[in-house]
Amino acid sequence: MADPTESCVMTMTVTTTPASDLALTNLAYCSPSDLRCFAVPGTPDLFLANVGESISDGSIALNSIQRRHARVSAGDIVSVTRFIPPESFDLTVLTVDLEFVKKGTKNEQIDATLLSTQLKKKFTNQVLTVGQRVTFEYHGTNYIFTVNRAVIVADDENQTNCIERGMICKDTYFVFEASNASGIKIINQRESVTSKIFKEKEFNLQSLGIGGLGAEFVAIFRRAFTSRILPRDVVNRIGAKHVKGMLLFGPPGTGKTLMARQIGKMLNGKEPKIVNGPEVLSKFVGETEKNVRDLFADAENDQRTLGDASELHIIIFDEIDAICKSRGSTRDGTGVHDGIVNQLLTKIDGVEALNNVLLIGMTNRKDMLDEALLRPGRLEVHIEISLPDEVGRLQILQIHTKKMKDNSFLSPDVNLQELAARTKNYSGAELEGVVKSATSYAFNRQLSMEDLTKPVDEENIKITMDDFLQALLE
Numbered sequence: 001m002a003d004p005t006e007s008c009v010m011t012m013t014v015t016t017t018p019a020s021d022l023a024l025t026n027l028a029y030c031s032p033s034d035l036r037c038f039a040v041p042g043t044p045d046l047f048l049a050n051v052g053e054s055i056s057d058g059s060i061a062l063n064s065i066q067r068r069h070a071r072v073s074a075g076d077i078v079s080v081t082r083f084i085p086p087e088s089f090d091l092t093v094l095t096v097d098l099e100f101v102k103k104g105t106k107n108e109q110i111d112a113t114l115l116s117t118q119l120k121k122k123f124t125n126q127v128l129t130v131g132q133r134v135t136f137e138y139h140g141t142n143y144i145f146t147v148n149r150a151v152i153v154a155d156d157e158n159q160t161n162c163i164e165r166g167m168i169c170k171d172t173y174f175v176f177e178a179s180n181a182s183g184i185k186i187i188n189q190r191e192s193v194t195s196k197i198f199k200e201k202e203f204n205l206q207s208l209g210i211g212g213l214g215a216e217f218v219a220i221f222r223r224a225f226t227s228r229i230l231p232r233d234v235v236n237r238i239g240a241k242h243v244k245g246m247l248l249f250g251p252p253g254t255g256k257t258l259m260a261r262q263i264g265k266m267l268n269g270k271e272p273k274i275v276n277g278p279e280v281l282s283k284f285v286g287e288t289e290k291n292v293r294d295l296f297a298d299a300e301n302d303q304r305t306l307g308d309a310s311e312l313h314i315i316i317f318d319e320i321d322a323i324c325k326s327r328g329s330t331r332d333g334t335g336v337h338d339g340i341v342n343q344l345l346t347k348i349d350g351v352e353a354l355n356n357v358l359l360i361g362m363t364n365r366k367d368m369l370d371e372a373l374l375r376p377g378r379l380e381v382h383i384e385i386s387l388p389d390e391v392g393r394l395q396i397l398q399i400h401t402k403k404m405k406d407n408s409f410l411s412p413d414v415n416l417q418e419l420a421a422r423t424k425n426y427s428g429a430e431l432e433g434v435v436k437s438a439t440s441y442a443f444n445r446q447l448s449m450e451d452l453t454k455p456v457d458e459e460n461i462k463i464t465m466d467d468f469l470q471a472l473l474e
């Protein structure tokens with residue numbers, strides 16, 4: 001609620017202003033420059049938008065919608081109290097629901113990045129209240145958004161607080177939502193998502209369930225995504241070209257899929273398309289080539305219909321070596337693979353024009369891949385994901401034991417540091433396996449072999465250091 005303090009109750013005369021002046025229904029122009037926001041006791045809150053220069057002292061200017069909203073008329077005397085916004089408005093997340101002003105308008109798409117910039121330009125330093133409806137114009141069409149949620153993110157970003165109202169500032173992070181029924185398609189939520197990622201300075205990967213790959217993650221991010229996040233005109237002026245493809249290579253089970261998936265989610269807010277190399281293969285040659293073509297179909301379609309406004313399509317190609325073996329390397333000499341590799345190369349080269357695809361290939365066998373696939377303009381950035389070092393192993397063990405620790409199933413004698421030291425050359429997947437195996441030893445202790453139906457004494461399940469040591473012997 002507003003923070004009305006007796007000391008700053010003021011009396012003001014309501015004056016009028018054209019409806020077009022203020023799009024926000026509970027904002028008002030006001031004259032005294034020292035006051036920023038106002039609540040009118042007994043009526044829906046009204047907030048000061050800008051200090052209107054033409055408004056005389058002691059007046060509050062409301063448009064017709066606002067006067068109705070506040071149930072006042074021009075010439076009325078109203079008392080207004082100061083509303084002191086919470087201090088930490090640094091990063092306010094506003095989740096807003098979009099809809100058309102006119103029902104029946106269809107198939108419009110809204111570029112979240114553009115709209116966010118536009119709204120900030122127009123409404124900076126203005127206050128939005130949850131539930132408030134705001135009209136705005138975007139590319140000649142009128143829309144309304146309703147503020148569903150306002151959240152303040154604390155400086156250390158570990159704490160978020162839902163608030164009743166937030167002030168729009170340069171760091172405000174808009175989350176646009178639109179129901180399917182509205183027919184509005186929201187694209188490019190990227191800028192907002194990444195500004196949040198960038199705020200997470202240290203790339204807190206552990207909270208995302210990834211241990212020990214900080215440097216690799218930052219490298220992938222820098223090479224593949226920064227050019228896509230910068231405003232388009234800056235990228236054009238610099239003449240930068242987006243990276244279209246990258247290859248993550250290294251031993252199995254080191255977190256390549258985990259990371260590619262997470263990056264995809266961070267950028268688009270949804271699961272990226274993951275394709276399994278061997279699954280694309282069909283015993284019918286033509287079928288496999290078609291499968292490869294189909295992978296790119298959505299992206300091509302979007303590019304055709306939406307042009308530059310198309311969202312980024314991330315295609316993750318697991319075990320890419322299965323279909324991109326060096327041409328001529330297949331023993332059967334049928335050249336079957338050659339056709340597939342050529343097909344994929346053609347598609348990737350076509351992506352140059354597309355600009356809306358990022359292909360992430362993954363392999364345990366970089367040496368097997370057709371050289372042509374790795375050339376500039378194709379899978380040009382190569383990032384090695386190696387076995388984790390001791391710090392990485394500790395983080396991975398912490399990730400995979402977090403739940404049992406939080407729920408008091410991990411015995412205090414378990415020394416993860418020591419386990420990390422003893423597990424040289426273990427991959428992330430193998431460490432996960434050790435945790436699973438240790439857990440099974442603990443479960444086993446609770447089971448009565450004579451009577452498997454006997455209820456397990458949950459309280460007594462404790463995974464001990466011994467369980468882990470036994471698991472390591474397996």
Ligand code: ADP
Binds near residue numbers: 428
């Ligand atoms: P890759 O793609 O390199 O073969 P995955 O990403 O599929 O490996 O890893 C398999 C599983 O092993 C993951 O789902 C995860 O549970 C675990 N894992 C592997 N690497 C890590 C890591 N760095 N941090 C946390 N868990 C990991």
